[in-house]
Amino acid sequence: QATARLQEIQALEPDGDLADNAQYWIGECLYATKDFRGALETFRGVFRYSKTEKDDDAQLKLGLCHLRLGEDETGLIELKRLVVDYPESEYLARAEELIRQVRHRLNTGQ
Secondary structure, three states, X not given: OHHHHHHHHHHHOOOOOOHHHHHHHHHHHHHHOOOHHHHHHHHHHHXXXXXXXXXXXXXXXXXXXXXXXXXXXXXXXXXHHHHHHOOOOOOHHHHHHHHHHHHHHHHHOO
């Protein structure tokens, strides 16, 4: 139901102040229901909004989606992008820790 309501917000005002937030939260709904492919596409859509404040949030989720899909190398790339492109992000420490964990897993085969 939440996804449907958020899609209504986007349909009513596709360029409105809430459209980018609606886009992001649709991605969160998909992520919560383990539709990681759908969430990936939705989180990528956040970047269509030039004035979004959800860009670093979406960037983190791109990395997390790839990790959940077992795509560790791509997940690393997305997490590194967060570190480089959003050095002031509140998610910086989390991204750096995930990068360490994934690298360790890749290096040790665990």
